[in-house]
Amino acid sequence: MPRPKKTRWISGTPGVTYFKPQGVPLMMLDQVNLTVDELEALRLADYEGLSQEAGAEQMRISRATFGRIVADARRKVAEALIQGKAVQIDGGEVRVHPEYGGRGMGRFGRRHGRTQWMT
Numbered sequence: 001m002p003r004p005k006k007t008r009w010i011s012g013t014p015g016v017t018y019f020k021p022q023g024v025p026l027m028m029l030d031q032v033n034l035t036v037d038e039l040e041a042l043r044l045a046d047y048e049g050l051s052q053e054a055g056a057e058q059m060r061i062s063r064a065t066f067g068r069i070v071a072d073a074r075r076k077v078a079e080a081l082i083q084g085k086a087v088q089i090d091g092g093e094v095r096v097h098p099e100y101g102g103r104g105m106g107r108f109g110r111r112h113g114r115t116q117w118m119t
Contacts, residue, residue, distance in 0.1 A: 008037040008069075009060045010094045020086035032080045035092035038073035045070045058097075 014036065020026055037059070044055035045066075056066035080087045 005093045007093050007095050009097050010040040014089050017089045021084050029086045031086040031088050032076045034076050034087055034089050036094050037092040038069055039089055041069040042073045
């Protein structure tokens with residue numbers, strides 16, 4: 001039986017939850033699911049340029065776990081870009097940093113998927 005996932009800390013919730021190729025109806029596309037913690041790891045590593053150690057510290061997870069999350073997220077984004085798939089951002093065991101108050105990435109409702117929002 002696998003160990004339960006540790007809650008990952010994020011700076012805020014995403015304001016946009018779908019990306020898709022232009023000109024193709026969503027119902028005609030396959031999609032890739034990117035979890036909110038994967039998006040946060042991409043933001044920290046690729047957008048903010050943090051090291052794995054610094055990113056892991058912000059998300060309160062191990063460096064190895066952060067590295068796996070970033071690798072999975074990059075693979076999913078590459079798959080969507082190369083194969084023309086939609087990207088849905090949803091899910092994950094996450095918690096918003098109290099010092100950010102959920103402002104980091106915009107607002108995202110509590111009703112979506114299995115994401116658990118705890119402030």
